[in-house]
Amino acid sequence: MTELAVPADQAATATETSMQQAVNAALRTLLAEDPATLVFGEDVGRLGGVFRVTDGLQAEFGDRRVFDTPLAESAIIGLAVGLAMNGWRPVPELQFDGFAYPAVDQIVNQMARMHYRTRGAAPMPITLRLPSFGGIQAPEHHGESLEALFAHVPGLKVCAPSDPADAYGLLLQSVRADDPVIYMEPKARYWNRRAVRLGEPDLPIGASRTVREGRHATLVAWGAMVHRCEQAAELAAEDGVELEVLDLRWLKPIDTDGLAASVARTGRAVVVHEAPLTAGLGAEVSALVTEHAFASLRAPVQRVTGFDVPYPAGPLEPQYLPTVDRILLAVQRTLEF
Amino acid sequence: MNAEEAAPAGPDLSGIPPELSRSMYRDMLTARLLDDEAIALQRQGVFPAYVSLRGQEAAQVGSAAALDTATDFAFPTYREMAVALTMGVDMVGYLASHRALWHGGLYDPMESRFGPVNAVVGGPVPHAVGWALGESLRDGPGCAIAYFGDGASSEGDVHEAMNFAGVFGAPVVFFCQNNQWALSVPVEAQVAGGSVAARAAGYGMPGVRVDGQDVAAVYEATRAALRRARDGGGPTVIEALTYRVNPHSTSDDPGRYRDPAEERRWRERDPITLTRRALERAGHADTDFFDAAETGARAFCEAARDGVGNAPHPAGSDLFSHVYREPTEALRRQQRVWRDEVGP
Known part of the structure; x- marks a missing residue:
């Protein structure tokens, strides 16, 4: 870890x-x-x-x-x-x-x-x-x-x-x-x-946090998927791909400025969440990136999410939740676009 | 209980101080005339719709008169105009809800100790329990009263709230106005077992049925429940048997679902007429009083009618003003869009 x-x-x-x-x-x-x-x-x-x-x-x-x-x-x-x-x-x-x-x-x-x-x-x-x-x-x-x-x-x-x-x-x-x-x-x-160190909040309500800096693409996530994105970034780094990991932290309000600034640096965004794809928050993130960082985008925003199915029973859950491999494949699609 | 079974003698005012019985009459009469005004305002197109409380004045005024407006808090739904009036709520602000100026009304619910108008009929009932629990957690003197109807008594929230109140021993009164009709569905097709009060036993509290046309009986029952709650005895269910003699709302047509003869029978047990007779019988009021009460009520209603009719529309910026205590930047951005593209 x-x-x-x-x-x-x-x-x-x-x-x-x-x-x-x-x-x-x-x-x-x-x-x-x-x-x-x-x-x-x-x-x-x-x-x-x-x-x-x-x-x-x-x-x-x-x-x-x-x-x-x-x-x-x-x-x-x-x-x-x-x-x-x-x-x-x-x-x-x-x-x-x-x-x-x-x-x-x-x-x-x-x-x-x-x-x-x-x-x-x-x-x-x-x-x-x-x-x-x-x-x-x-x-x-x-x-x-x-x-x-x-x-x-x-x-x-x-x-x-x-x-x-x-x-x-x-x-x-x-x-x-x-x-x-x-x-x-x-x-x-x-x-x-x-x-x-547990202490007073160092960021205002609504602020995102860059948990890892990178220049090739931004992974946007929250909750447990942040750690998964960090794992993906670690692996990508071995191949020379430097991924930025942005932890949104606040899902309402979303840190539009922080999101746009990160994509402005990287030109690519992959949003990762556990929830089903359709009308998930990834769509909102994607729209915000398009509205606020369109000129910087070098590839369409990718979404790596759960499928449009109920959260499955135990053995199927690992196949439902976004995996490191799926995140990396999405990154690859943005790099090869 | 139906209209015929109720005590023919009408309210017994012997245990009620004369001044209180007179003020309850004044409030009932004022509520009646204001209700008529509100229906007229709907007919004139000032109100998009209105929900009449006609026939329920004794249930509402009798229960509200038992409250201590310095310490207690009432949680209404949307047909509690006479409760608001009795508690001294700004009635222009109250009627503003019916003029669709603001969903919850334009009175200050915290100052008035009368919650905002709420159209999810079971929704405020657990709020009353929370408020009451909050009062007992600080050893405060206040009690909460939750108003709801026979229709709302089917809502899960009402059952959950009663169970919570029973478990916590919360100082709350569940005041059900059983007006016999949940819009078009009669109480026998709404309340299994036929009694809301009977449900109290299952939640570990007393349940009381009272003649809702009898303002004295309602007042005494509510006072007893409040005293019990204040003394640490916990919650009570009161079921006031009354009748919604008018349509559910100005958009409703009861001819499609109920016998006009039933309405007529209940109109004969009009709570205001019954109270007037009782005041005369008890020697609590004379003709001068009744004349003055009517004059006063008419003046009050005229002022309220003019006030609500002339009240300004809310500012367009109010779309955004109260969504958050601390608005988000995203909402501020939308407000700028509104300002630039829709305009004040």
């Missing part, structure tokens, strides 16, 4: 941390800094969540700040909306991405619109933590990519961290923001450790 480079001045405080630990640490920071912050959802209390992301929080902050709810996703988000209207800063968890569907009415019709509907009288400082994406060969509905659905909804902001440091920083930003944020945690990356 490629480790993130740790700048010399931070090396002393950098420690091996998993994303699961980083999200846990961020929640601890947030609960400690603002008494209005509440963490709740299915099994997040005594158990500490099915991924142990909320481990120890109830013991530390009490069962008024960190609590279990009955199993009903729509009511969990509805509860968050009502709590926000009474001055709280809710951080609900829905256990798995596929179980966000039962809550879509509350997310789309209520949470995303309450600020608009009330002309700003009722802010919705809600961060919905959503363990997301595939890669763990989970049962049906335990692996989905809903970013395009949520990015389409006016009033929402959407982000997906790719590494522990960003998981920490993005969660601080999301929860401190007064707008509702869908915070998508890549399940497949929960347990990968990186030597990182």
